[in-house]
Amino acid sequence: MITNRSFRLRLTFWSLSRRRSRLLVALTGVTAGATVLLGLLTLCYDLPRQLGREFRAYGANLVLVASGTGRLTVSDIQKAQALWPENKTVGVTPFRYESVRNRLRPYTAVGTDFEQVRKTSPFWHLTGKWPEEPGELLVGADIAENTDLKPDSFVTLDGRNKKQERYEKDFRIVGTLATGGPEDGFLFMTLSDLEQMTGETGEADLAEVSLTMDEAALSALTGIIKSSISGLEGRLVTKVTYSETAVLSKLTYLVYLVTLVVLALTMICVTTTMMTVVLERRKEIGLKKALGAESSRVGREFLAEGLLIGVLGGLLGSLGGLLFSRIITISVFGRALMPQFYLIPVTVLVMVLVTIVACRAPVKKAVAVDPALVLRGE
């Protein structure tokens, strides 16, 4: 004997499989809707972070300096690095400035870590190669243009350290650096070369830090730095943080708004598709009623169908949505995004709701009409 429930189940599946094209239409509609929904939700979630990372192209947003008049020590910089999460760090570059001379002309020599510089200041434009070996030197573009310190030549730099001892060291110029800023007038070498030359180690004038954090988080961080390491102070590079906050919030807002518009329109599209599919079946509803089915039962059957299509379309669309957001982040930012799996049940739920809402109105109308009229084709 066929129980009521299994009969109803069978009726649902039968009605779905009987007209495969109709199922396909409804399913495609729901799947497309779910793809857009999940894809955009994931993007919305991830975009501020991705864009924030892009904005690091503008360089450091935090500078570590000594709070007094003296210098900061390299060990303090290392201590400070423990105060922010590793995965938010783009780069930490120490800088140390010394006045040196070459054949009596004064220059500013800068000791730094070139591997980190490439991360914190990606806009530095180098002709030649980065110094790797000891004794290699970069010259700023202005110096290269106006003096005889040209690439591939050898220079001797000399000066006096704090104890007034004279030092001297030979360098080979391996490249020129153009930034359009004050760096164009400096000489760059590795920090260890500068330390070896002057005989003073473990010091730096400042450290540029590039972190994927917003202005508020950075301000909080400066407070933590001040209270936990004495003699060290973190300062926001306001030019970068302020502008980033302004631009980033607008961009995020733009994406949210676009998402909202696209989602609203897509959901209406899905609704109209589902409505058409149901509208088409008025005759079937009439027949069912003529055979004695109660209106509520017909309604429930359609709800069950909507549920099934919603779940199936939602699941398929979730796959599509993950692909959708992946395509965008990989082709735009060159990084895969973290899929937010909890968004999948949300998507399925929304799609089920949409299909049920879409089915309700036309079914209600069809049920209300006298079956005789519907069957006659009016």
Place this chain on the structure above:
Amino acid sequence: MLLKMVLKAIGRQRRKHYLIALTVGLGVSLATAMLGVMFDVGDKVNQELKSYGANLNIVPKGASMLGELYQTEDTAAEAENVNQENFIPEKELYKIKMIFWAYNIVDFAPYLSVPVEINGQKIILTGTWFNRHLKLPTGDEVDTGMTALKSWWKITGSPGDDGDTSGLLVGRDAAGRLGLKPGDSFSAKAKGKAVDLKVRGVFDSGGPDDGLIFAPLSLAQELSGQAGLVERVEVSALTTPENELARRAAANPGSLSRMEWDTWYCTAYISSIAYQLEEILPGARVKAIRQVAESEGAILTKIQLMMILLTVLTLLCSALAISNLVSAGIMERSVEIGLLKALGASDLSIMFLVLLELFLVALIGGVIGYLIGLGLAQLIGLTVFGASVPVKAAVIPLTCLMVLAVTTVGSLPALRSLLKLEATEVLHGR
């Protein structure tokens, strides 16, 4: 007869046609809004990125090294020997707004620094235009100056004023060192002369500017005895992201062919704007500030690419929805088509009839959708950027083409199955 049939059909199945028109309308409004925003997002974001400040630095050819190299040293000795070659005449500056890409110059400000002694301490005082109103020979009027250029400065007290020739803006660090606060009056010495000055405001720039003092340009010129001269100009310009051509041109403009040169000169690359500024200000060298210029390009290209991808993918989805609904609508018509077939209609005329009907409905929906889409684009532009999104003429043919293609392609599978129908079977009710 044909028209009558089509109109009758539309009138008869009103509800379903509403739905098709609605979906097409929604798709079109989505396309219009997204395309509109996509075409405009580059300009808008570019405008926003201007808050990062100047991207060009104009320095005199002769002095391109001195100021920056000796910044930490005592510049008094050098300042004694005023060499015209090391400065740019202030009266030439209006020309910056008269180059080919004048409308892309958002802002510029000149600088002239002079060492002064305040409370016995040496410090650099920099003269500039805070907010200068310029009348150009072309009849245009522009406002330009440092206040707009350095929008990130946090000023306590009142902002700088060009008219107040003794009012200063003091950097946070400088104020701390000299013990100054807004409203203070004091006496300063420059080259032996004593002047009375007062602090209008203290600013926090979060950068090296914090150690400086800014004053109206005329004050700095008077103190240094360099009347009518400036030593540096910062320019903020809207630019197009660099490409291969621009890089080659920047390296050596002479290496381009005539055609390439024209293209380069007439595109707002940072290098071509720099070149044009050098043309109009002889004796000056124009350097791109890479921190701003490079990053702008990188971010702009990314955002444009993102919007394009987002637009294409959403358009694909809306196209899918439209074609989906269209095929659902056609399939339902099997009885009617069967009857037409039984009456002897050819396949071609049936197709024509169905498609004509669809296009009529899609056209109505499309026009309404286009208008809604324009509204949506404006809504997005106004709420996000506070500026309207101009209507690009290219959007109309693009959306028309999309609707046409989508309705045709979308109805093809359904049409094929309709044509395969056997009249007798359909009319029998199977």
